[in-house]
Amino acid sequence: MTTTFDALSLFSGGLDSILATRTVMDQGLKVLGIHFVTPFFGKPHLIPFWQDHYGVEVQAVDISPQYVDMIVDGPPNAFGKQLNPCVDCKVLMLTEAKKLLGAYSAKILISGEVVGQRPMSQRPDALNLIRKSADVSDVLLRPLCARKLEITPVEEAGLVDRSRLLDLYGRNRKPQLDLARNKYGFTEIPTPAGGCVLAEIEAAARFWYLLRASEAVGVRPSPDDFTLAQTGRQLWTTKDAADLWLCIGRNREDNDKLAFQAKDTDLLFKLVDFPGPTALARPMSGAPWSTEAVRDAAALVASYAPRAVKSGEEVAVAVTTGPTTTTVHVLPQRTSSLGFCEPNRKGFRQWKAARLPG
Ligand code: SF4
Structure with a gap:
């Protein structure tokens, strides 16, 4: 060249x-x-x-x-x-x-x-x-x-x-x-x-949730965080703590991307006995997730695995953080007890208005 x-x-x-x-x-x-x-x-x-x-x-x-x-x-x-x-x-x-x-x-x-x-x-x-x-x-x-x-x-x-x-x-x-x-x-x-x-409506909501949660826990989101915010189904809750962020793969491409993006401090969820999505939870503040939050997220992840849901029984979900893998047994549950939900735009305009220059 x-x-x-x-x-x-x-x-x-x-x-x-x-x-x-x-x-x-x-x-x-x-x-x-x-x-x-x-x-x-x-x-x-x-x-x-x-x-x-x-x-x-x-x-x-x-x-x-x-x-x-x-x-x-x-x-x-x-x-x-x-x-x-x-x-x-x-x-x-x-x-x-x-x-x-x-x-x-x-x-x-x-x-x-x-x-x-x-x-x-x-x-x-x-x-x-x-x-x-x-x-x-x-x-x-x-x-x-x-x-x-x-x-x-x-x-x-x-x-x-x-x-x-x-x-x-x-x-x-x-x-x-x-x-x-x-x-x-x-x-x-x-x-x-x-x-x-x-400039896209749906992506803006995803980034806004990341920015809002980062402000709440006093950390600066990284470029990797913004990449993760574009991967898979995004779920957030502020019920237990401000930084519960869960990303669930919607297809094989998402699953591969999530597995690739996992850091040592992230939690990677994978069903043990059924095909299903890969999911990644990123603790923004660095504080470990409570047992209740891990179980709630695992139940949600399992709810996106049709055969696990059809079994009607508790299923095993492997949760990996760094070199450590534990297994939790949960009933697949789409309704989250901690209120995990996808980003919406309620309050978006007010949040932006509060950041107007001058
Ligand atoms: S923010 Fe996005 S749409 Fe606006 S100028 Fe930059 S690249 Fe283009």
Whole structure:
């Protein structure tokens, strides 16, 4: 791989990031796509496809710790409709990308934003705020809407030809689709952005429960915790303690992921004599679960094993923590005595309102 590039591009894999990158490459400049990865977005396994189909060289960069810190501390410019901190997300990505410029001898930072396209992060004032907060005024180029914006230092310096940049504006996606199909001949047209679970209703509720429980027990959730919050059926209860968090696999893929994610302090549940889900309980505070909580969780896990339920009898559930496995015998029970339930959004808006900046 070449180690010297003229420009680095924020490359989500969404259509706008592809077109922004290609627009600058069309001027004969060498561009490296930087694909940021966090627990909430990032598809580094697609890098070979992107290189093949869109002709863009791409490098994955994991920014999970910084990104999770921003979510946990509360984004300075507030969450969007769900838990998407779009303005601060862009600020963080540009800040991190700017740090990489020197390593590649690059002088330009490309972002695929289109002024007026999105209500929160692509209003003209938001674009200015992002540019200033990330301190990238000297290097930033937004090729898709450059001719709708003031001339930038990289254009003034002659590093790119402004007349060959675009003047897209607003929410109409037709110009991007025309470019993709007719100018570049792409047969696979991705969505505008790269896919981010923070903007999804169901995922936001899952993350919110994790954030809320972490606050209650005074710990900071880790990137791994946010990955776990996306795995399987999520169940929480605050009845016994604030940190009873149980994740039950819904299929083989979930089961494998849960087994893979288990840490030494987690509890892994598995039925001994019947096929059934794998489940993982993570004590957020580090305090061991009470016997009652373990039995309640085991009964719940068993209730998702049809043959165990059909037996009508107590069944054995192995509970493993680190090197130690114990077995509890429970009647499969879907109704939890400790009130385990799946995340809902009751109180979500108030919780977010209490975290508004200023
Ligand atoms: S949708 Fe997600 S990835 Fe995109 S800007 Fe917003 S927070 Fe960032």
